[in-house]
Amino acid sequence: SVLLRAGARATVVPLASRRALVRLGAKKQKSHFEAYTIADRSAAGIFPAPARRDGVRPLKKHLPEGAPLSKAPEGWADRWLPGLQLSHKGMRLLHLCPPVMIIDDFLSHEECAELIALTESDRAFEVQSATFSTLTAAARTSTTWYTRHGAVPTFVGRAVELTGAHPDSLEEPQIVRYATGQRFSWHYDEVPRSLLANGGQRRATLLVYLNDVELGGGTAFRDLGVGVQPKCGRALLFCPSDVDGTPDDRTLHAGEPPLSGAKWIAQFWLHEREYVPGVVPGAQAGDASAAYELYCARRRASMEQPSDGASATAAGAGVAQNI
Ligand SMILES: O=C(O)CCC(=O)C(=O)O
Ligand SMILES: [Fe+2]
Structure with a gap:
């Protein structure tokens, strides 16, 4: 079923060869890539706006420095993630629509x-x-691991709290390592029609950068003019489809090659409906709910501990032991 899942990448548009990505700074190149000048990035890691594809028109400009979610219009999130926790600490909006x-x-x-x-x-x-489909193997040169929800209860819990989603709409967590120069070229995260029976479309991508990357390694949204630089602990949240599962072509994106050292990410995809895990041996329906309950129980236990003394330390260590 990994091969089946890999079919999810069948919509990949392998426009950028690794050389093209590394040569992004070439000013005379008449392609969309010239805008992604690595040297031109602002401190926040945002790319200058590239030319847009025909028919792809973001409704609002992006916000290069990001804006607090309080700046978003009333009801704005309902089209994508009605349960989104708008007051989540540290959340910044880089692009309004999508x-x-x-x-x-x-x-x-x-x-x-x-x-x-x-x-x-x-x-x-x-x-x-x-071992992924031919198209995907050409687009992605990194290494992927899948794990069960139960191995990452904290990640499950945080994802549920942020998105307001039902835990069982979360696909199996994925961890990816890019060695220097490896990348995932332009693609959509939407799943093809053949895979919609399990959970429907992917409504949200929650990607967490697991390390700092000094040079390169950003996530670039070609048609939005947005790029995000990896930073240890930073989450990136975007919506490959609307709440009703209509894919949004404007979310075309790529994982750029880290130019020094490795880049690590962990990802969750949020589906329209319950997704039954099937990639990892032993995974089964309800795994994510069980992981979420574990997260909640641990949180309750750590809150019940006194704020000083040995027992609080023990509880804290318990939480950290198994994310
Ligand atoms: O590595 C990145 O920045 C993007 C990864 C990605 O788009 C994916 O795995 O679907
Ligand atoms: Fe992606």
Whole structure:
């Protein structure tokens, strides 16, 4: 079923070769890529606006520095994520329609390190890009691991609190490593019609950067003029489709190659309806709800502990042990 899941990438548009991505700064190049001049990035990691594809018209300009969610019009999120927690700490809006948001410190550095370490354990299952469909293998050169929801209860809990989604609409968590120069070229996160029976369309992508990347490694939205620089613990949230599952072509995006060191990310996709996990051995319906309940129980337990003394420390360590 990994191959089936890989079919989800069948809509990939392999426009950019690795060389093209690395040469993004070439000013005379008459392609969309010239706008993604790595050297031109602002401190916030935002690209200058590229030319748009025919028929793709963002309704609002992006907000290069990001804006607090309080600036969004009333009812704005209803078209994508009606349950979105607009008051979530640290959330900034980079693009209004379609929405692109970042949340710094969504996971702690320790939680990020634990997700990376999970890939060394028998709880994560590595999938070589070469085993994905031909099209995807050409577009993606990174290494992917899938794991069960139960291995990452904190990530599940935070995702549910942020999006207001039912836990069982979350696909299996995915962890990806890009070695220097590896990338995932332009693509849509939407799933093809053949896979809609399991949970419907992907309504949201929640991507967390697990490490800082000094140079390159951004997530670029070609038609929105938005780029996001990896930062340890930073979440990126965007919506590959509307709430009714209509895919949004404006969300075409790419994972650029880190130019020094590796780049690690963890991702969740939120579906329209209940998604039954099937990629990882032993995964089953209800896994995500069970993980969410575990998260809630741990949170309650840590809140009941006195704020000082040995028992509080023990509770804290328990939470950190298993994200
Ligand atoms: O690595 C990134 O920045 C983007 C990854 C991505 O788009 C994906 O895995 O679908
Ligand atoms: Fe993607």
